[in-house]
Amino acid sequence: MLTIGLTGGIASGKSTVARRLAERGATVVDADAIARALQEPGEPGLEGIVAEFGPGVLTPEGRLDRPALGALVFADPAARARLNAVIHPLVRAEAERLAAAAGEDAVLVEDIPLLVETGRHDRFDLVLVVQAPEEERVRRMVEDRGMTAGDARARIAAQATDAERAAVATAVLVNDGTPQRLRERVDAWWDAEVAPRRRTPA
Ligand SMILES: CC(C)(COP(=O)(O)OP(=O)(O)OC[C@H]1O[C@@H](n2cnc3c(N)ncnc32)[C@H](O)[C@@H]1O)[C@@H](O)C(=O)NCCC(=O)NCCS
Ligand SMILES: Nc1ncnc2c1ncn2[C@@H]1O[C@H](COP(=O)(O)OP(=O)(O)OP(=O)(O)O)[C@@H](O)[C@H]1O
Numbered sequence: 001m002l003t004i005g006l007t008g009g010i011a012s013g014k015s016t017v018a019r020r021l022a023e024r025g026a027t028v029v030d031a032d033a034i035a036r037a038l039q040e041p042g043e044p045g046l047e048g049i050v051a052e053f054g055p056g057v058l059t060p061e062g063r064l065d066r067p068a069l070g071a072l073v074f075a076d077p078a079a080r081a082r083l084n085a086v087i088h089p090l091v092r093a094e095a096e097r098l099a100a101a102a103g104e105d106a107v108l109v110e111d112i113p114l115l116v117e118t119g120r121h122d123r124f125d126l127v128l129v130v131q132a133p134e135e136e137r138v139r140r141m142v143e144d145r146g147m148t149a150g151d152a153r154a155r156i157a158a159q160a161t162d163a164e165r166a167a168v169a170t171a172v173l174v175n176d177g178t179p180q181r182l183r184e185r186v187d188a189w190w191d192a193e194v195a196p197r198r199r200t201p202a
Contacts, residue, residue, distance in 0.1 A: 002107045002197050003099075005123070007115035007165060008130030010155050011137040011145075013175035013182055017130050018111045020186040024194075026107040029098045031114075034091050039064045048086040053079075074154045088118060107194055116160045121168045126193060129169035131162050133176055 004026070008014045015030075022028045038045030041062050049057060049064065057069045073080040095110060102108045109128075112120065121127045134156065141152035166172050171189055175182045 001102065001104055002126070002194065003124045004107065004109045004126045004128055004194075005115050005121055006109050006111045006128045006130070007113060007121075008132075009134075009137060009159055009162065009165075010113065011140045011152075012130045012132040013173075013179075014111055014113065014130050016175070016179055016182055017128070017173060017186050018109060020183045021107075021109050021190070024187070024190050026109045026194075027102045029095050029102075029108065029110045031091050031095060031110065031112045034094045034098075035087055038087065038090050038094065045087055045090050048090070049083065052082050052086050070151075074151065074158055077158075080158060084114075088114075092120075107198065114159070116165050116168055126170045127168055128189070129162075129165045129172045131166070131172055131174050136176075 004021075006014055006018060006021070008017075018028045018030065035045065037043065039049065040046065046064055049069070053069065053072070057065050057072070059065045069083070073083045095112075099108055099110070110124070112118070115121050115127070137156065138149055138152045141147045141155070142149055147155075171193065173182065173185050173189065175185075
């Protein structure tokens with residue numbers, strides 16, 4: 001198995017890269033998607049969050065009130081650390097389960113927004129970092145996700161910097177053009193770094 005840790009700041013283009021890697025044949029494990037699944041009613045992530053933060057972070061229907069919890073944790077590093085302590089061990093266990101199921105011949109990509117922050121980059125054969133201009137990322141969060149510019153910047157401030165991520169990267173993909181251009185950069189990287197390491201069929 002070849003293991004690839006994929007990361008980048010919020011709204012940098014990680015999911016776009018992950019989709020292209022899947023099209024090229026990778027098995028993708030998405031930490032954000034795992035976290036969301038664990039936050040469904042009855043799941044251990046949501047139970048842990050309610051135990052830590054109280055029922056005020058639930059909607060009247062008993063679901064996680066994501067904007068409410070987001071407002072809390074992106075304004076307060078201590079609250080964020082408490083959330084991370086609840087969620088990250090659960091996400092890691094599920095990611096390990098999915099990785100183990102991928103099979104020996106797999107090219108396994110784990111899309112982990114906080115790969116560098118959690119110090120997990122050492123566990124991968126390759127670390128692929130996506131970078132996009134900060135103003136472009138803020139614009140996407142404001143225009144596509146309805147955040148205020150202040151909320152968008154608070155999220156960026158809650159994460160490692162591009163320089164910190166680049167310091168542990170085996171490759172950096174710069175997403176400063178069209179999505180098609182980004183896919184071409186993914187393909188060039190795959191052809192140079194991944195394809196030669198794959199076992200060719202007998
Ligand atoms: C606080 C929550 C409820 C806000 O939900 P919301 O729907 O607004 O955001 P969403 O989950 O789609 O996350 C969007 C992006 O925010 C960033 N982000 C999320 N959680 C964190 C965090 N704890 N620290 C820094 N950045 C984070 C990531 O770049 C992520 O891709 C949610 O982000 C959450 O539960 N976070 C804890 C889980 C986590 O750490 N996920 C990231 C990696 S596993
Ligand atoms: N080069 C680009 N040009 C225009 N739009 C883009 C480009 N790259 C990505 N996008 C758009 O920007 C948004 C963020 O991209 P994507 O979801 O791939 O980022 P992400 O890093 O996975 O984000 P998050 O950290 O929030 O999960 C998406 O709506 C995507 O379609």
